[in-house]
Structure formats: structure tokens, C-alpha cells
Amino acid sequence: MHITREFKGKARPDAATRDRLPPGQFVTSDFPILTAGPTQRTGLNDWTLSVQLGGKLLARWDWKEFAALPQTEMKTDIHCVTKWSKLDTRWRGVTIDDLLQAAGLAESPAGFVMAHCDGGYSTNYTIADLIDRRAMVATHYEDSPLPASHGGPARMLVPHLYFWKSAKWVRRLAFKEQNVPGFWESLGYHLRGDPWREQRYSGDE
Amino acid sequence: MIEDIVPLDGNAAAGRLGQFFTFDVTLATITCGHCAFEGPLAELRLYGRDAAIVLRCRHCDAVNIRMLEAGTSVNLDLSGTARITTSAAS
């Protein structure tokens, strides 16, 4: 491969920033994007979020009900598989722990979850990656309600994994007995996607 | 903040897709597996970024073609395409 003289891409981090970056990542102030389809626009009047196990509906909230659930604020770095990381992003939403509790579930009924989204996008998780305040359904970014282009009305936020796991326009969380690959995972991205172990592709450890 | 997603078209994916085809991929006719719409691959709506390509039907937006350059392998998913047609080699 030919190194291009003086080409640097966008940003080169200072030493302090570099410590916060997982391997192979670069820092940007822009919002990194990896699109799979057009922006989805679901009105708040039509929006619901469901939790299900097999064919059985465990819980469902409309927007008003969902907004009344316990709110959590999170400040976190996000890491996109395209190698761009954005530091110190602020979000607000409902943690998956609070969601499960509101659904009347003392513990998760299965080991894995598939998030289903408007537009057909999906992504899979182990339940361990969603609980203990590691993940939320986010409704606000930087104090403002999430615009549609950002995944609004609500998106998954699972920042300790690559950002393709923070699925936009989430509508349904389906518990599963097996770890079924979602949209990008079935194409060759890693089943789990831990940026600190650089789990980008399905062959990676 | 990010702006609305504006897709390109199949022309911009042609270089990468060319790894899989011996014929000119922009001239291929794609039949959508969802709605049966037929059109040039060049006119499919292109989402994704660089090595992660998603090509959607211009008529119904269903995913027709996906491709990923995944480190040591390159993966092509045609499950959303009912048929690919190209001219017979002369």
C-alpha cells in the first residue's frame, strides 16, 4: 500500500485523548455515521416500544407511558466501526434495567435480545451487555429530543460496543434463546462488537 | 448534529462491487426480490459507507444488495435480489 505524503484524514489526537481511544480508532468532533437506509420518521402518536419473548408480548409502552419511566443521564464516548470516535457525548433515556423492571421482569427471561427498528434494521445483544446500567433506550441527545436523523424518537444506546449496536428508531426488543445475528452481523460484522478488543468483523477474536 | 441521510447511487459502489463480477456491474439489471421492480444496478439507492454497502430498490426501498469488506474477507449478500441480468459475452 502506498503511503500518501501529508495525508492525515481528519483529526489526530493528543496523548491524553489517545488513551481514551480503543485500538485503531481516530477522534472526530463530527457525529460518525454508518447508514443502512433512509431516515425513519415515526410520529409520537404512532410510536410504541414493545418487549416480547417468542410470540408473547411482555410489555408495551406508548410515548407518554415511556416518558414517565425513570430517566437516566449518561455521558460517554462512542466508537464507530468506521474508525471514528466521538468523545463526551451526553444522552438521556431509560436504562434497560429500568425497562425490565417496568415490564415486571425481576430478571431477563432469556440470554439474548434482538432490537427491531423502523425501516427493518436489527441488531443483537447478550443480556449481559444490556444490563447493569450499560445500556439504555435514549430519547435525548445534548438536552434536546432526538431528531429523526439521529434515531429519534428513541434509539438504543450501548456505548461500550461499536456504535452500530446503538440502533436507531428502535421499536421492539425481542428476547431470544440464541444469539441470532442482526443486520450488520449477518453481513460479516462481529456478533458482539467490543471496540476494546477490536471485534469489528466475524473472524476477529 | 447529523443531517438527513441522502443516498448516492449504484455508480459509486461499482468499484468495490467489481471485485465479485467479471462484467460491468453498473450495466447489470437488478430485479428486486421484494417488489419485482427491474432497473439498472447503477440506479439503486446507495446507503452505508465505504466498505459497508447497502443498495436498495428505487421503487420500494427493500434491500437488494449488501456488501462488506470485512478485514480478511469480502462478503456479498444477494438475498434481496431476485435476479441479476447482464448481456451475454460477445
Add this chain to the structure above:
Amino acid sequence: MNGPLRWLLATVSQLHEETAGVKTISFDVPGWRGHMAGQHVDIRLTAEDGYVAQRSYSLASPAGTDPRIQLTVERVDDGEVSPFLLDELRVGDSIELRGPIGGYFTWSPGTAGPLMLIAGGSGIAPLMSMLRTRALASSRATARLLYSSRSERHIIYRGELDRLRRARDGFVLTHTLTREVPDGWTGERGRIGRPMLMQRGFAPRERPHVFVCGPTPFVDAIADHLVAIGHEESSIRTERFGPTGESK
């Protein structure tokens, strides 16, 4: 043109400023297999720390096997690649390049029938390759270009387009300006819509080959207009660039 394309090493031989945010870059590409008008290339830039960026750019130079080719690059604010190409690249530098790509958006001088070209901003680049190819071949095909730019100073290749127009060989040029129109402007003003397409383009019954290139919203709107005024869908070829021209 069949078979996988290899990455070639392209060396910058000339840098020419077209307008304030646009440069034409000439490359010498040993091993270049030749191209048709309208095709494009992928370029690949690798930084010392391993970061790789890849972009597509249309070939602006005319069709042929000359290993010196030209790309016309427009600045994307905060872009990864265009600021480098416009600000850092020097004569003698080399980048990796792969092409030619794309037989769908091409025109050859042997093609019978009128040539109708509609350009938005830097979408003029592949259409300029077609016009240059047509001129070099002394083609008798009548050609009309509708070229939409934000203002006079945004018009790319203005001098050369005027020279082509003065050659009186069946080429008709229409400029339209969408943001700033100077006093005494004799061209069109405002966005290209159905009236302008009907007045300045070929009629559907003349069965032109139509090529539309520019930002996605521009191309989508023009393609809809063309079909609405009676042009056959199969006669319209489209190529969409990013918001200001950088094709990702």
C-alpha cells in the same frame, strides 16, 4: 474493460484552479487501460498511521488511452479527502487510483442521436468529458448542456464551454444561476424545472440520450421532471454525487 481492476499509482503532473473551491488535477497513470466519457475512478489515500480513505471521482478528461487523466475536485467543508487534494497535494505526489469504472453512465461519439446534458455544480465533470470527447471526434451529434451553478464565480470550465459554444458545431449551452445573478446576465435564472427543460433541452420526440449529474436531490428532481414531460426513462442516465460533489 472486464476483469478486476488493479490499484495503480497515479502521479500528479498539474494542478489547476478552476474556481475558488474547485481544482482540476492531472495525473500520469502508467498502466492506464483507457476510458470512455462519463466513467469514474476510485482513489485511495493512506496515512502513515494506517488510516485509509477511499473516494470516487469522475474523469473529466476526454475518452481515450492517454495515460494522463484529469479529475475535477470540489471542496467539501470538513471533508476528509477533498481538503487534502485541494490544499496539500503537490506536483510529483502519488496516490493510488483504480479505474475506469462504470459503463452505465457513458457516451461515445459513434452514438446516433442528440446528446442532452444536465449538470448541477460539480456534476459538470463527467459531462465535460463527454463534450471534450465529442469535440475531439468532430462529432456531428447535436448537443445541449443545461448547467446549474450557484453564481457566476461558481461556473466551472466557463472559458472552455464558451469556446465550445463559439465553434458552432451543433452545441448549445445554457447556464442558469440559482443564488446570485449579476446585472446584465443574459442566461437563465433559478433552478432547472420543466419549463427550462422544455425550452432549452431536446423534445422527447427527438429521442435524445440524456445524462444528469449532480447532487442527489438535484438529480432526483430533474429525472422526475424529464419523465413528466415525456422523456423515456430508459433514455435517461443518472449519476449522483454527495451534497457538494464528493462521491463516497
